[in-house]
Amino acid sequence: xxxxxxxxxxxxxxxxxxxxxxxxxxxxxxKKDFKGLIGSIRKFLYELxxxxxxxxREATKDAIIADIPFKGHTSWILVxxxxxxxxxxxxxxxxxxxxxxxxxPLMGPILGIGMSVAINDLDTLNRxxxxxxxxxxxxxxxAYLFFVSFPLRDESxxxxxxxxxxxxxxxxxxxxxxxxxxxxxxxxxxxxxxFGVAIATALMPPLCTxxxxxxxxxxxxxxxxxxxxxxxxxxxxxxxxxxxxxxxxPMVRYVNSxxxxxxxxVASGLAVLVMIPAGYTxxxxxSESRYMIQARQFINETIGxxxxxxxxxxxxxxxxxxYGGSQHSTIEVVTMGDERIPxxxxxxxxxxxxxxxxxxxxxxxxxxxxxxxxxxxxxxxxDLYESKKAELMDKDERIQLLETELSALSKNAGxxxxxxxxxxxxxxxxxxxxxxxxxxxxxxxxEKTDTIPVFEAGWNAGVSPENIQKDMEKLSNWLKLRLNDxxxxxREAAR
Numbered sequence: 001x002x003x004x005x006x007x008x009x010x011x012x013x014x015x016x017x018x019x020x021x022x023x024x025x026x027x028x029x030x031k032k033d034f035k036g037l038i039g040s041i042r043k044f045l046y047e048l049x050x051x052x053x054x055x056x057r058e059a060t061k062d063a064i065i066a067d068i069p070f071k072g073h074t075s076w077i078l079v080x081x082x083x084x085x086x087x088x089x090x091x092x093x094x095x096x097x098x099x100x101x102x103x104x105p106l107m108g109p110i111l112g113i114g115m116s117v118a119i120n121d122l123d124t125l126n127r128x129x130x131x132x133x134x135x136x137x138x139x140x141x142x143a144y145l146f147f148v149s150f151p152l153r154d155e156s157x158x159x160x161x162x163x164x165x166x167x168x169x170x171x172x173x174x175x176x177x178x179x180x181x182x183x184x185x186x187x188x189x190x191x192x193x194x195f196g197v198a199i200a201t202a203l204m205p206p207l208c209t210x211x212x213x214x215x216x217x218x219x220x221x222x223x224x225x226x227x228x229x230x231x232x233x234x235x236x237x238x239x240x241x242x243x244x245x246x247x248x249x250p251m252v253r254y255v256n257s258x259x260x261x262x263x264x265x266v267a268s269g270l271a272v273l274v275m276i277p278a279g280y281t282x283x284x285x286x287s288e289s290r291y292m293i294q295a296r297q298f299i300n301e302t303i304g305x306x307x308x309x310x311x312x313x314x315x316x317x318x319x320x321x322x323y324g325g326s327q328h329s330t331i332e333v334v335t336m337g338d339e340r341i342p343x344x345x346x347x348x349x350x351x352x353x354x355x356x357x358x359x360x361x362x363x364x365x366x367x368x369x370x371x372x373x374x375x376x377x378x379x380x381x382x383d384l385y386e387s388k389k390a391e392l393m394d395k396d397e398r399i400q401l402l403e404t405e406l407s408a409l410s411k412n413a414g415x416x417x418x419x420x421x422x423x424x425x426x427x428x429x430x431x432x433x434x435x436x437x438x439x440x441x442x443x444x445x446x447e448k449t450d451t452i453p454v455f456e457a458g459w460n461a462g463v464s465p466e467n468i469q470k471d472m473e474k475l476s477n478w479l480k481l482r483l484n485d486x487x488x489x490x491r492e493a494a495r
Contacts, residue, residue: 056187067108082142106203114240121252143211173232177239294356295321302349312339329362434458458493
């Protein structure tokens with residue numbers, strides 16, 4: 001019995017040990033399979049994204065250096081491309097602008113700046129900066145001469161689109177610069193990528209817009225376009241710097257170790273100087289883009305959903321959103337028509353504005369056209385149109401806006417003074433009346449301004465002055481009663 005007991009214990013122990021060892025083996029196999037899977041994925045991604053093996057560093061460096069100078073043929077190509085782009089922007093033709101960007105040699109000095117800083121090449125950096133200045137000066141001068149001498153200088157949407165950069169321009173410039181340098185570094189350069197980047201980053205249109213702004217004396221246009229060009233330049237150079245560093249291009253060696261250290265410090269300092277404005281620009285443009293998004297959302301959720309009960313309309317095209325930082329931003333919306341928005345509603349909108357953190361310190365204004373007569377509203381609309389026409393998308397939209405508002409004003413005037421019916425009634429009541437005219441007269445006593453409806457009556461030449469005076473009084477009293485307006489004036493037409 002004792003032997004059998006011991007055997008039973010050993011069997012139980014073996015039964016307990018065997019499953020445990022099998023689980024450990026299974027766990028080890030799973031770990032090996034998982035590590036193999038991770039390794040395969042890592043190898044696949046490395047082979048997929050690795051660009052170092054197929055990079056020709058010497059050929060890339062020589063190609064970038066060769067594209068830096070602006071002289072001879074390159075200068076004339078630049079001038080011709082600027083002329084083509086200026087014509088395309090003036091004619092609002094996207095196809096022409098794209099064609100000009102395809103032949104423009106603007107990328108050379110910018111790539112040279114990024115590469116020279118990355119490899120500590122002071123001589124190449126010096127040449128790149130000089131040619132960059134020549135490129136900018138020649139481009140702006142060419143565009144300026146074109147727009148000064150050309151008789152048609154319309155503010156097309158293609159031009160206006162280059163005066164206000166946003167966060168998308170920063171991203172386009174950075175990733176376009178990455179694509180360009182990577183394509184340049186590949187053995188057998190991918191020309192289609194270079195052409196695509198030239199179109200996407202759009203270096204030329206901002207320079208043409210700078211020339212246009214100077215030609216018409218609008219420094220705001222010129223400054224906005226130059227700001228966009230600087231953004232593109234900084235982020236393309238920054239992308240070049242990062243790719244050259246990633247690909248480990250050989251650093252330029254100097255015999256003098258002190259000079260080598262000095263140049264390395266200068267290059268590192270320039271790299272930092274480039275990154276500081278790049279970071280600041282990105283933050284500034286990103287902040288403005290966030291502000292514009294929240295401002296537009298606030299307008300759409302408040303006045304955009306407001307239901308006018310009578311003849312009122314929200315003029316979205318005349319809405320002005322100005323971003324001036326946290327303390328100097330404004331939102332101004334415009335309404336037209338007879339109906340005025342109650343002040344309590346406007347105050348409620350101001351309260352809702354505080355629900356948007358970025359808009360909390362923004363000044364909110366509602367400019368209303370309600371309560372005025374047709375002539376005043378027409379004058380006000382004309383002033384608004386003249387001040388805002390540069391912000392409308394194109395001529396067709398401007399014409400459509402004016403036609404819509406003029407049609408609304410005409411209907412409103414006809415509703416207030418049914419001139420056709422009144423003239424027919426007056427002709428039937430006054431046999432000596434030969435003609436009747438109507439207009440508004442705006443007068444002021446320098447304390448308030450009134451708009452007075454004035455009728456001008458013409459009478460038969462054979463009627464005596466006494467009878468004309470009596471008929472004028474009767475006509476005046478009848479018109480005041482007929483129109484329920486005590487401000488109506490009647491005067492005799494000149495004979």
